[in-house]
Amino acid sequence: MSEIESITIAADPDSDYRLYVKKKLGKLVPVLAHAAVGDYLVDVPLEDVDDDLGEVFAGVQFMLEAIREQMRRIEELESVTAAAL
Amino acid sequence: MAKKKILFVEDYAALQEAFKIALGAEGYDVTTAGTCHEAVESAKADQPDLVVLDMLLPDEGGMEFLRKYPLKDHPGTIVVVFSNLSSPELFTEAQQLGASRYLVKSNYTPKQLAEVIADIFKS
Amino acid sequence: MKHIPKKKEQDVGSYKDYVKQRVDTLVPILARSAVGDYSMDVPMDVSHDDFSELYAGVQFMIEAIRDQLAEIDQRNDELRAKIDELEHLRADDETLLNSIGEAVVAVDDKGKVRYANQEMIDFVGIEYAEMVGKELGSYILEDQYGEKVKPSRRPISIALKRGVRVSISNEYYYTVGDERIPVWVTANPIKVNDKVVGAISVWRNIAREKELDRMKSDLIFLASHQLKTPASAVKSSLSLLIDGYLGDMPTKQMNDLRTAYAENNFELKLIDDILNVASLESKRVLVEPERFDFSVVIRDIVSEEKAAAADRKQKLKLTAPAKLAVTGDPTKLREVFENLITNAIKYRPEGGRIGISVKSFGADFVVTVVDDGIGIPEKEISSIFARFFRASNATQINMPGTGLGLYLAKSIVEMHGGGIEVESEMGKGTTFTVTLPKKYKEMKHNG
Numbered sequence: 001m002s003e004i005e006s007i008t009i010a011a012d013p014d015s016d017y018r019l020y021v022k023k024k025l026g027k028l029v030p031v032l033a034h035a036a037v038g039d040y041l042v043d044v045p046l047e048d049v050d051d052d053l054g055e056v057f058a059g060v061q062f063m064l065e066a067i068r069e070q071m072r073r074i075e076e077l078e079s080v081t082a083a084a085l
Numbered sequence: 086m087a088k089k090k091i092l093f094v095e096d097y098a099a100l101q102e103a104f105k106i107a108l109g110a111e112g113y114d115v116t117t118a119g120t121c122h123e124a125v126e127s128a129k130a131d132q133p134d135l136v137v138l139d140m141l142l143p144d145e146g147g148m149e150f151l152r153k154y155p156l157k158d159h160p161g162t163i164v165v166v167f168s169n170l171s172s173p174e175l176f177t178e179a180q181q182l183g184a185s186r187y188l189v190k191s192n193y194t195p196k197q198l199a200e201v202i203a204d205i206f207k208s
Numbered sequence: 209m210k211h212i213p214k215k216k217e218q219d220v221g222s223y224k225d226y227v228k229q230r231v232d233t234l235v236p237i238l239a240r241s242a243v244g245d246y247s248m249d250v251p252m253d254v255s256h257d258d259f260s261e262l263y264a265g266v267q268f269m270i271e272a273i274r275d276q277l278a279e280i281d282q283r284n285d286e287l288r289a290k291i292d293e294l295e296h297l298r299a300d301d302e303t304l305l306n307s308i309g310e311a312v313v314a315v316d317d318k319g320k321v322r323y324a325n326q327e328m329i330d331f332v333g334i335e336y337a338e339m340v341g342k343e344l345g346s347y348i349l350e351d352q353y354g355e356k357v358k359p360s361r362r363p364i365s366i367a368l369k370r371g372v373r374v375s376i377s378n379e380y381y382y383t384v385g386d387e388r389i390p391v392w393v394t395a396n397p398i399k400v401n402d403k404v405v406g407a408i409s410v411w412r413n414i415a416r417e418k419e420l421d422r423m424k425s426d427l428i429f430l431a432s433h434q435l436k437t438p439a440s441a442v443k444s445s446l447s448l449l450i451d452g453y454l455g456d457m458p459t460k461q462m463n464d465l466r467t468a469y470a471e472n473n474f475e476l477k478l479i480d481d482i483l484n485v486a487s488l489e490s491k492r493v494l495v496e497p498e499r500f501d502f503s504v505v506i507r508d509i510v511s512e513e514k515a516a517a518a519d520r521k522q523k524l525k526l527t528a529p530a531k532l533a534v535t536g537d538p539t540k541l542r543e544v545f546e547n548l549i550t551n552a553i554k555y556r557p558e559g560g561r562i563g564i565s566v567k568s569f570g571a572d573f574v575v576t577v578v579d580d581g582i583g584i585p586e587k588e589i590s591s592i593f594a595r596f597f598r599a600s601n602a603t604q605i606n607m608p609g610t611g612l613g614l615y616l617a618k619s620i621v622e623m624h625g626g627g628i629e630v631e632s633e634m635g636k637g638t639t640f641t642v643t644l645p646k647k648y649k650e651m652k653h654n655g
Binding site: 097099100103104106107110141168169170190191194195196 | 432433439443445447448
């Protein structure tokens, strides 16, 4: 990655865009890193910008919320089962 | 002095006989009755001074006699209940209807009853 | 400088297209997940670019969600199985409770109904849904006087409060429509680790038993009359002869008559005693308490017995307070002291003194009957109150007795919440001491 990086900075008209994408993807990193250790409570930073990554970000946030919802359901089931005992 | 009149109400003939003889010998004018009905009729006709009253009679209970010959209408009459039924409830009811004494039959010989009656008439 | 492959230079130029390409690969997966379909995997990432972490992250989350779904399924299954099991147990329990044949109701620690079996529902005539959660106390129980039983005195309240089993031998009544049904109520606390968490109450309709009891009482009542009537007739006929109403009687015949008379009297007493014992044992409410003056009763008894005592040249002396207000059953208490005094008179050939004293001691009163008669053999003192027991020296002197008198006396005294004691020395005399509470208190049985 770093190889390409150094080239683009030197000669690429798309370099701004690359940086933009890279920065944006970078914002996902903490979210994914937390998710990787089981912490799904960090939200995806959603911006009101219509770019190519918008859909992806929204999709990831949606999945996060799905996970949170399921966690809640599991907790509920746990407590109901415990009570039933 | 006129003889005191006693009405002896008892359905059991042998007892009736025995007490009639004894009380007669003691100087009382004894009339007997074997049923409640007879007793009421006899009482109304004779106005006895004392009634010896059994509780279990063939037609109605002795209690009925007290209701049909109310003692408040005949203040001169003394009623002595003489029965083998010994229940406090019966005694209380009889008392409320005007009976003065409640004696358990099997505890008294004719002579002893005569003594009680003599005591009653003295007081 | 490193050699850069030409390929990468081309990629740089269409970076926007590249981004679009990378994003488009993910979109289907995200789209599916948006509708709950997590079955599609993120395609293997061979590019090793800025998107790699994203790809890895999305795949990871998909797998996490799949795991969660699996866990939810499993827990759901577990829960369902548990519910089934509990349902079964409950159905079993319910079948059991409905098969008991008794009306059963269970309440929680606050006295609110948690469960009632079918019999209970049928008994009280209230829908189950209406019963649950309400206090049992709202079902009105009346006592035999028609008074409402106070909630705190109900068996279930006592069981909850004191953690003890309660069985009421009093009569309670429950009214359903027009019918006033006698119920026998018991309550048991439910304990978990020694802590009371609820209680169970069983109600039994005892109308039939009461009917039987009443029939028995009626029978006894009637038998009392029927058995005694002929004996009374014998008594009166014989006494006519003995008392001379039918003329003089030669001595020889007179002796036989007297014997016949005495035997007949004994029979009358025996009938009385047996019927008393039978009626004591059949009734549930054994004592009919009322307020009365005990001094009047004891004076009455003593004056009754004076004649018999005089016959035997015995002196009866009574020491009692002028008035003694007491609550108890006067008829039954009379029995007790008549028995004791008659015994004192009987069990002494001739002469002697009998002392009766009545003393008040705070909430109790004590009656002693002292005689200087034949006494009771030491070994037999403890059996003296047993049914049909007669001391050996009593039978020796040929003194008739039914053997029931003291048994009855003891039963009656104990029913009043009192006690009876005896001290005796052969040839010297006997002392009976009866202690009774001035206020009769109903004795409740437990269990």
